[in-house]
Amino acid sequence: MKIDEYIKLLPKADIKPVNLIHGEEYYLVRALLDKLKSLYRVRVLWGDELTLQELLRELTSMAIFSKEEVFFIFKGEEILKEGKGATSLIKGLSRLGKNKVFFYIDHKLSDKDLKKEPFATIGELGEVISANKLDKKRVKSLVLNKLQKEGISIEEDALEYLLNSTSYDLTTLKVETDKIILFGSKRVDLQEVKKIVLAQGEFNIFDFLDAFYTKDWDRALLSLDELTRKGVPALQIFAVLANYAIKLYTVKELQEWEMPIERALSEVDVKHPLMVANFKRYLSKYNLKELLFLIDRLHYLDFSLKIFYAEPEASLRNFVVEYTLNEKGTYQKRDKRNQD
Structure with a gap:
């Protein structure tokens, strides 16, 4: 079954005890996971961090003490490669009743592969769901529909540029x-x-973000000035800047709880290889206290923009200048009113 068809069936269909997802269209896999989370209690596990015995113990203990739960296992091939043991596990899972399991393998399996164990047993007892790359026509339709749902129309040449520039x-x-x-x-x-x-151009919004979050303050100001000259809205720049700050803070918090960095980044929807690499660089530049201070200052800027209708371009530039001075140890708080 195709993954998009399975997602549509989910609200009404009963989930089988054990299921396999295979294919490289991660976006749709994530959409399925999000759908499951909206309907059930879901636990995400990683096959490369568990032995077969540990997984079985986890599943059986949850079956005894909890209500129905869905286990979603990334890197499922690490568990399923254990041959006869994996086949026995799958047969055992079909008798657990309450708990359901999805194994995800991030590449397409051939028909020949699916006839081998333990995949053949999964095919008999559960669903085999394919997450193959969508064709260009389908991708275009998805993008167009998403924008239309937000009340946004996009000109045809702009849409084609968007699609081609992202391959x-x-x-x-x-x-x-x-x-x-x-x-x-x-x-x-x-x-x-x-x-x-x-x-596009000499500087763009990502040049600014990269400069800001690597503490290259001169480049941050240069790129910010270039953006505003080119007509990029200051509110848009602010929104992305704040979004990055919140994501970085969240990842730092998750790392405090010993979550692996790749998984923490995935939790805040940072998955593209380039974004992952960039966020790792940014995380090396900021500690938790610095990020909390940054979010606090961004909150005050947001307040001044929305409540006091401060001029966005000047306010954002002043914020960057003041934050730069703070980082250099010369920032003087401007929260207090001047007293003459």
């Missing part, structure tokens, strides 16, 4: 369409897409 990759397209939505325009043309998507 029709759904995970990248999700990031880029989210930025277009964040941009706030209800009708998007080619020039607006070029301002937003994948960095």
Whole structure:
């Protein structure tokens, strides 16, 4: 069964005890996981961090003491490669009753592979769900529908530019369409897409973010000035800056709880290889206290913009200047009113 068909059936269909997802369309796999989380209590496990025995112990203990629960196992091939042991596990899972399991393998299995154990047993007892790459026509339709649901129309040449510049990759397209939505325009043309998507010109919004979160303050100011000259809305820049700060803080918090960095980044929807690499660099530059201070200052900026209708461009630039001075140890708080 195709994964998009399975997602549509989920609200009404009963989940079988053991299931296999295979394929490289991670965006749709994530959509399935999000759907499951909206319907059931879900636990995410990683096959490369568990032995077969540990997984069985985890599943059986939960079956005794808890209500129905769904286990979603990334890197499922690490568990399923254990041959006869894995086949026995799968047969045992079919008798657990309450708990359901999804094994995810991030590449397509051939028909020949699926006839081998333990995949053949999964096919008999549960669902085998394919998450193959979608064709270009389907990808285009998904992007267009997402924008239309947000009340945004996009010109045909702008849409084609968006699709081609991202190589029709759904995970990248999700990031880029989210930025277009964040941009706030209800009708998007080619020039607006070029301002937003994948960095155009000498400086772009990602140059600014990269400079800011690597503490290259001179470059941050130069790129910010370039962006405002090119007409990129200050509110859009602020929104992305704040979004990054919250994600970085969340990842730092999760690391405090000893969550692996890749998994922590995945939890805040940072999955694209380039974004993962960038966020790792940014995390090396900031500690938890610094990020909390940054979020606090961004909160005050947001308050001044929304409540006192401060001029966005000047306010954002002043914020960056003041934050730069703070980092250099010369910032003087401006929260207090002048007293003459």
